[in-house]
Amino acid sequence: MSKGILLVNLGSPDSPSPKDVKKYLDEFLMDERVIDLPLWARTLLVRGIILNTRPKASAKAYQKIWWEEGSPLIVLSERLQEKVQKKVDYPVALAMRYGSMSIKKGLQELVDKGCTEVKTIPLYPQFAMATTETIDVKVDELVAEHFPQLKITTTPAFYHREDYKEALAQSIAEKLDGLDYEHILFSYHGVPERHIRKSDITNGNCKMNGKCCFKMGSKQHEFCYRHQCEITTVNIAKKLKLKNGTYSTTFQSRLGFDPWLKPYTDRTIERMGKEGVKKMAIVTPAFVSDCLETLEEIAMEGEEIFHEVGGKEFTVIPCLNDRDDFAQVLTNMIEEWATIKNTIASH
Template sequence: MKGILLINLGSPDSPEPKDVKKYLGEFLMDERVIDVPLWARNLLVKGIILNTRPKASAKAYKKIWWDEGSPLIVLSERLQEKVQEKLDIPVALAMRYGSMTIKKGLQELVDKGCTEIKTIPLYPQFAMATTETIDVKVDELAAAHFPQLKITRTPAFYKRQDYINVLSKSIAEQLDGLDYEHILFSYHGVPERHIRKSDITNGNCKMDGKCCFKKGSPQHEFCYRHQCEITTVNVAKKLGLKNGTYSTTFQSRLGFDPWLQPYTDRTIERMGKEGIKKMAIVTPAFVSDCLETLEEIAMEGEEIFHEIGGEQFTVIPCLNDREDFAQVIANMAKEWTVDEKPATV
């Protein structure tokens, strides 16, 4: 029997410093998140970050925590339930980090009789620190604990026609009747070196933004920057946005190494200084609202914008548990069961 395993990032068990510290330790010690030698990662994470950041992060989590728990977990569970309603094969949910482990998710499906499992990372765009680390972890767990399982991976779905349609619709609904001057597409940032490490052409990417738009470049399959840029382009085309009324930025940088630019916070500040009074912002690298969207964007971003003279700051929710997005995920499962290819843009 076949089964589906949805996999999202994860969350602390609570917004208390001890749980946040445990979660950050697991997350930041992942060699595909902070990709430096183990001794340096230990020094940075265990010697510095875990001694300084958990309290501040806990305060941020408390600002966005729901009565039901972590927004990311709650929304992911709601999505899983809706996807299950649309399919006649088992659908389980797991997180890359935290107590809802991938091992538990695989075991749940095995206990239901599944011998073939399709993993669906809930990230539209591929990145070392998201999709790749999930794929590697699944392979490790399958080899060690579930050698009888046949695992099928799901490629990045940023170019799926149904995904672009749903993302565009969700934005259009929020912008309907809204007077805005600029819409910012803010994606989670990654260090520039991650882009180079994912370049299967071994050096074709020059980090100048030009190769992102060259058709047929083989590295695009694993280039996060390209996939973010093309997501914006396809949505803008679908919505009929005019050049100059939208742009792509990157948020959540960490440390002092160069990360993908332009940075979201600095762009918000710059546009406010340039006289933009009404801005909308969408975060297409996330499918579930979480700390980075609810606190970093909806709270910190709005504060920056208002402090610099901005007046209207509209944050567009993630796709979360929308019925039409649940259908997109269900479509991925159905295509797998009948060996069909999706329509892309």
Template structure:
């Protein structure tokens, strides 16, 4: 079999115009694994309310962070793709779950190059319904409908890979070593609490109190986003020798009124600023590529909140983006898969 690699990230509007942003938001928010309510209710919420109120504001936010080359997330993902391609012997394609760089196009690109066996690598260190799972499901649907002869190999969440933790820790340490800071926030993208329960393959072991996240060996941890975020923080803190009380885990980007994972990033920034914290650093390990949620929500809105509450220095640590050592981690995933496949044959 001829092997190929498909890297998949979230996606982006084609431009920061309200029209393109509305189109993108419509596809993204109508995904049943993003807003997991019945279709009728989701349609009323998304098409009847959100798409009539949010695109203009979201477009303004995208305009603040848009690069001359295009969407930062797309540009950075393309740079990573190029570096991974240089390190592996198989064709590497890039696709997005939402937007015009579709997964179907990515699969077709590899098929056109003769690939019959494809490893998909969602560019999310932690598993979540709204990220990894929706990619896996979409790939399965496309293969069944358009590529029935393709063999697909999935990539599990890589939050606990030693080489990933080493690279993430190194990237954070490079900033912290030259920084006088009082506290570092590990801010992960938020998800509704019900997503954690729905992903609990043990049907009820998840206590949603934070304690079970640290009981190692539980089966539900394979698909528990909260556990994987908490353990990412723990492993990095250990690697960097961070002292207790100088770091914490928070969750950003809420939507709607249902309970989401806590503590919330914006409220934590506000609380710590009010409490007298003057120098804060923040890193976003749920994202491998800088995007709207890191460049605008955190680096702009977060800093504004901190300063309004009396904070002085607010340092945002970049995502891994197209670092050479992160590209090496992805390439190693490919090599491990190819070697295992060869031994199996």
């Protein structure tokens, strides 16, 4: 079998215009694993309310962070793909879950190059319904409908890989080197609490109290986003030798009125500033590519909140983006898979 790799990231509007942003938000928010309401309720919320109010504001936000080359997330993902391609002997395609760089196009590119076996790699270190799962489900749908000849191997969450932890810790250490800071926030993308319960394969073992996240060996941890975020923070804090009380985990980007994972990033920034923290650093480990949520929501809005309540220095640590060590992490994952497949084939 001829092997190929499909890297999959979130996606982006084609441009920061309200029209393109509206089109993108429609596809994104109508995904039943992003807004997990019945179709009628999701349609009413998204197409009846959100898409009539949000696209203009979101377009202005995108305009603030847009690069000459295009969407930062797309550009950075393409740079990463190019680095990985140079390191492996298999075709490496790039796709987005939402937007014009579709997963269907990515799979077609690999098929056109003769691939019959594809490893998909969602570019999300932690598992979530709205990230890894929706990619896996979409791939399954497309293969069943358009690419029945393809054999797919999915990739689980990789937050616990040693090479990933080393790369993330190194990226943070480089930015913190010589920096005088009082607290570092590990800010992860938020999800509704019900998503955690829906992903609980033990059917109710998750107590949503923050305690079971740290009980190692629980079966639900394989698909528990909250656990994987909390443990990512713990792992990196150990590698950086951070002192207790100088770091914490928060969640950003909530939508609507349902309970989302807490504590919230924006409120934590505000509270710490009011409590006298003057120098804060912030890292966003749920994202591997800088995007609207990191470049605008954190680096602009977060810094503004911090300064408004008396904070002085607000240091934003870049995502892994196209770092050589992160490209090597993906290369290692690919080579491990290929080795296993070649071993099986030889027997």
